[in-house]
Amino acid sequence: MASFHTIKWVDPGLVSMIDQRMLPHQVIYNEYGDPAAVAGAIKDMVIRGAPAIGAAAAFGLALVPVHDTSDKVEIALADLEQASGILRQARPTAVNLFWAIDRIMALVEKRKFTSVAELRDVVLGEAQKIAREDVEINYSLGSQAQSLIPDGAVIFHHCNTGSLAAVDYGTALGAIRIAHEKGKKIFVYVDETRPRLQGARLTAWELKQYQIPFKVVADSTSGFFMQTQKVDLCIVGTDRVAANGDVANKIGTYNLAVVAHENGVPFYVAVPKSTIDLSTPTGGQIMIEERPPDEVTHVGSWQITPDDTPVGNPAFDITPAKYVTAFITEDGIVYPPYKENLAKLFQ
Numbered sequence: 001m002a003s004f005h006t007i008k009w010v011d012p013g014l015v016s017m018i019d020q021r022m023l024p025h026q027v028i029y030n031e032y033g034d035p036a037a038v039a040g041a042i043k044d045m046v047i048r049g050a051p052a053i054g055a056a057a058a059f060g061l062a063l064v065p066v067h068d069t070s071d072k073v074e075i076a077l078a079d080l081e082q083a084s085g086i087l088r089q090a091r092p093t094a095v096n097l098f099w100a101i102d103r104i105m106a107l108v109e110k111r112k113f114t115s116v117a118e119l120r121d122v123v124l125g126e127a128q129k130i131a132r133e134d135v136e137i138n139y140s141l142g143s144q145a146q147s148l149i150p151d152g153a154v155i156f157h158h159c160n161t162g163s164l165a166a167v168d169y170g171t172a173l174g175a176i177r178i179a180h181e182k183g184k185k186i187f188v189y190v191d192e193t194r195p196r197l198q199g200a201r202l203t204a205w206e207l208k209q210y211q212i213p214f215k216v217v218a219d220s221t222s223g224f225f226m227q228t229q230k231v232d233l234c235i236v237g238t239d240r241v242a243a244n245g246d247v248a249n250k251i252g253t254y255n256l257a258v259v260a261h262e263n264g265v266p267f268y269v270a271v272p273k274s275t276i277d278l279s280t281p282t283g284g285q286i287m288i289e290e291r292p293p294d295e296v297t298h299v300g301s302w303q304i305t306p307d308d309t310p311v312g313n314p315a316f317d318i319t320p321a322k323y324v325t326a327f328i329t330e331d332g333i334v335y336p337p338y339k340e341n342l343a344k345l346f347q
Contacts, residue, residue: 002163003209005029007047007055009128013066015059017047020164024205033067035060035083042090042097045196049165050239050275051134054096057087058127061104065120076116080108080123092287093248093316095240095277100130131167137272138169140330145175145235148268148328151184153232156222156260159193159250160202161237161270171237171270173203175328180212188214189225193252195295195313219252226263234260235268235328241276245321245338246283251314257323266325273329273345283318291315 004027010016014031015038022028030046032038038060041047047056064083068076084101091097104126113119149155155176162173169177179186188207193199200216207214217225225231234256240248247253247269260267280286293311297303305311327334327342334341 002168004163005168006049006052006164007059007131007167009059009062009124009131013063015056015063017041017056018164019046020048020202021046023164024201032060033063035063036086038063039087039090042087048198049160049170050094050096050237051138051166051171051272052164053091053094054100054274055127055131055134055167057090057097058100058104058130060087061101062120062124062127065116065123068116068120071116073113073116073119076119077108077113080105080119091289093239093289096274099274103130134167134272135169137274137330138166138171138174139178141171141270141272141328142169142175142178144330144332145268145270145328146179146182148233148266148326148333149175149179149184149186149235150232151186153179153184153186154189154230155186156189156191156225156231156234156256156265157203158191158199158234158236158253158256160198160206162203162206164202164206165237171272171328172235172268173206173237175235175270176212177210180210186212188212189222189231190214190216191219191222191252191256192216193250194219198250219255222256223259223263226259226265231263231265233266233268235270238269238271238275239316240280240286241269241271241327241342242280242283242286243278243339243342244282245324245327245336245342246286247319247321247324248283248286248288248316249319251317254317254319254323257319261323267323268326268328269324270328273331276329276342276345278343278346283320286316286318288317289315
């Protein structure tokens with residue numbers, strides 16, 4: 001396990017999260033006792049990354065019966081339904097948010113509860129199961145990726161997809177970490193990932209914890225390094241994969257994929273099956289979150305644009321499936337044609 005935790009349940013009823021807005025300068029853990037506060041933490045990016053958001057939503061629901069004071073099942077169930085609506089509105093793109101909520105609510109709807117204590121045990125037990133499964137799934141995913149990461153590999157990575165984006169290990173960065181743990185001598189180019197700098201702030205911080213060699217580079221330099229240096233592969237995570245293999249991921253992923261394609265560099269997407277959304281036919285149906293303009297106009301508290309500058313700030317972009325060399329999942333590596341082969345994962 002990592003020496004830090006991204007999210008965990010703290011008895012008798014708090015959700016503890018590392019505040020990722022404070023990294024890399026401060027390691028601060030916040031504790032939340034109600035689902036609205038958890039939703040706020042997701043929205044404000046105290047916690048981010050598809051698997052971590054799913055775990056946060058699950059624990060957010062668990063807070064409802066744990067802190068119930070009515071001792072009436074019907075009231076606790078109504079409060080749980082209300083909390084699910086609040087959590088669903090936290091962020092629109094990451095499918096794991098909805099997947100975790102739907103999983104718990106479906107479990108609740110199947111049962112008749114005789115007490116709030118019974119409801120609490122079921123919801124909290126399922127939330128903890130989701131968190132445990134996330135660690136197991138991501139380790140399996142990272143192990144599957146090893147056939148694609150040779151000893152001595154030079155890797156390009158976008159955003160942050162490690163333990164900070166999950167309960168532990170993470171997806172793309174988890175695969176890199178496992179390669180390092182297996183003794184492979186790897187090197188990572190970390191693009192900064194404007195405007196929130198998840199690469200420069202978070203991935204660089206994680207790689208320092210694991211003592212993996214890396215270099216932070218500006219987002220706009222990927223083409224230069226692929227033209228002039230040895231780059232063996234790109235590996236990224238994703239917040240949602242459509243049924244046809246289109247990928248919704250942190251803004252800048254599409255640019256990196258096109259540059260990799262132009263330079264003949266394999267472009268891999270590491271994705272747990274819970275992030276594959278077969279109900280969404282293509283990337284064109286995925287809602288793209290628009291974030292506040294000050295993320296672009298400011299670096300920290302320093303304004304870098306003229307006053308009243310118009311801003312476009314999409315949080316994600318869509319990488320067409322044709323640019324994806326393969327998907328790495330906990331159940332194996334998936335190659336084109338994606339519409340058929342992604343569906344086979346669930347058969």
